[in-house]
Amino acid sequence: MLIDLLPHxxxxxxxxxxxxxxxxxxxxxxxxxxxxxxxxxxxxxxxxYFAFAIATPRLPLPPxxxxxxxxxxxxxxxxxxxxxxxxxxxxxxxxIERLMRRTYGRDPLYGLLLTFGIAMVLEDLIRAVWGTRDxxxxxxxxxxxxxxxLDLIWSRYRFWAAAFxxxxxxxxxxxxERTRFGAMVKAGAHxxxxxxxxxxxxxxxxxxxxxxxxMLAALAGVILAPIWGIRPHMGVDAVVPAFLVIVLGGVGxxxxxxxxxxxxxxxxxxxxxxxxxxxxxxxxLLLILVVTFRARGLFGKKSVLEA
Numbered sequence: 001m002l003i004d005l006l007p008h009x010x011x012x013x014x015x016x017x018x019x020x021x022x023x024x025x026x027x028x029x030x031x032x033x034x035x036x037x038x039x040x041x042x043x044x045x046x047x048x049y050f051a052f053a054i055a056t057p058r059l060p061l062p063p064x065x066x067x068x069x070x071x072x073x074x075x076x077x078x079x080x081x082x083x084x085x086x087x088x089x090x091x092x093x094x095x096i097e098r099l100m101r102r103t104y105g106r107d108p109l110y111g112l113l114l115t116f117g118i119a120m121v122l123e124d125l126i127r128a129v130w131g132t133r134d135x136x137x138x139x140x141x142x143x144x145x146x147x148x149x150l151d152l153i154w155s156r157y158r159f160w161a162a163a164f165x166x167x168x169x170x171x172x173x174x175x176x177e178r179t180r181f182g183a184m185v186k187a188g189a190h191x192x193x194x195x196x197x198x199x200x201x202x203x204x205x206x207x208x209x210x211x212x213x214x215m216l217a218a219l220a221g222v223i224l225a226p227i228w229g230i231r232p233h234m235g236v237d238a239v240v241p242a243f244l245v246i247v248l249g250g251v252g253x254x255x256x257x258x259x260x261x262x263x264x265x266x267x268x269x270x271x272x273x274x275x276x277x278x279x280x281x282x283x284x285l286l287l288i289l290v291v292t293f294r295a296r297g298l299f300g301k302k303s304v305l306e307a
Contacts, residue, residue: 007152008273009266014158016265017165018224020258022238023245024172025216031252032188032209035103035111039096040217041239042122043089047218048225048234049130050088051081052137075140085222086215092122093214097207104206119235126232137225161223168219169258175212176254185209241268244287250300260298 026040053059055077057069069077096118103111143160146153176182184205188195196202220238228234245264249256264283272279290298 003150003152005270006150007154008269010154010162011158011273012266012269013262014162014165014227014265015269016262017162017169017258018220018261019241019245019265020261021165021168021172021223022217022220022242023249023257023261024169024254025213025220026239026242027246027252027254027257028176028185028209029213030246032185032192032206033100033104033111035100035108036115036243037096037100037210037213038112038115038239039118039122040115040213040242041235041237042119042126043092043214043235044217044221044224044238045126045230045232045235046089046092046122047085047221048137048230049126049135050085050218051222051225052130052135052230054081054084055138073140074138075142078138078140081137082219082222086218089218090211090215093211094207096214097210101203101206119239123232123235130232132232135230137222137230139226157226161227164223165220168216172216173254181208241283244283246297248287248290248297250297252301253297253299256297256299 022040022044026037029035029037029040055074057066057077059066059069061069096115099118100111100114103114139157143156146155148154176185184195184200187198188200188202188205188209192202195205217238221234224238228237241264245257245260248263249258249260263286267282267286268279271282294300
């Protein structure tokens with residue numbers, strides 16, 4: 001019985017790590033700007049589409065150059081997609097942050113409406129460029145297919161994706177906890193006026209955080225694309241779990257986001273295996289359960305309004 005659960009646990013673990021990666025970028029932006037970026041999922045989708053254009057290849061290049069690029073082994077094209085796709089999505093983050101500047105310090109509803117509109121625009125832009133059909137991002141032979149272990153067939157790609165997500169989360173932790181940039185981000189999230197008083201350019205800091213969060217979303221899109229497939233509304237499928245992960249883990253808690261991501265991934269993975277119709281509903285039930293008994297999330301700081 002337990003051994004039958006193992007593949008579903010591994011699938012849930014992989015999904016949870018990628019949810020956590022999406023949520024960390026989402027959380028950094030929320031923490032510093034105090035605005036919820038509903039376009040975060042669209043940036044995730046753009047990362048997947050740009051990776052598809054690079055790897056397949058369908059780049060807007062002259063025919064001769066495109067032919068040369070098509071002759072490059074898939075392993076190199078896939079590696080290039082992982083490295084380049086987040087960079088190509090980064091300018092979208094810069095533009096969105098510039099548009100959001102008028103909402104800073106105002107009612108969060110303005111930011112919600114603005115980023116909701118941007119998300120709709122980006123989704124329609126994706127449909128205009130790539131159409132409405134679904135695509136599959138090909139992966140190199142070394143990390144595709146399955147292997148036999150304990151009389152079960154395991155997906156190589158899911159193990160690779162889990163390892164990649166762990167490495168990416170570790171790098172994010174190092175950036176946040178061990179660099180001057182991370183110290184400024186944490187200080188800005190705590191008190192932006194003090195940061196400005198110290199001579200730090202808050203506008204540049206906000207842009208830097210937004211670009212960093214944007215690239216994390218795009219990177220998660222590239223890694224998750226071979227599992228989910230690529231489709232115009234995939235951003236919505238990503239941003240909802242990411243928001244739930246932040247609330248579950250506690251807003252502002254790095255490890256809360258990671259652990260909540262794993263919980264959501266496990267719940268979605270196991271319910272999807274044994275009761276697929278409950279797959280999406282299960283994570284909302286988990287949210288209700290946690291928030292009912294701990295309103296600030298698993299690792300959220302106690303509110304001054306709580307008894």
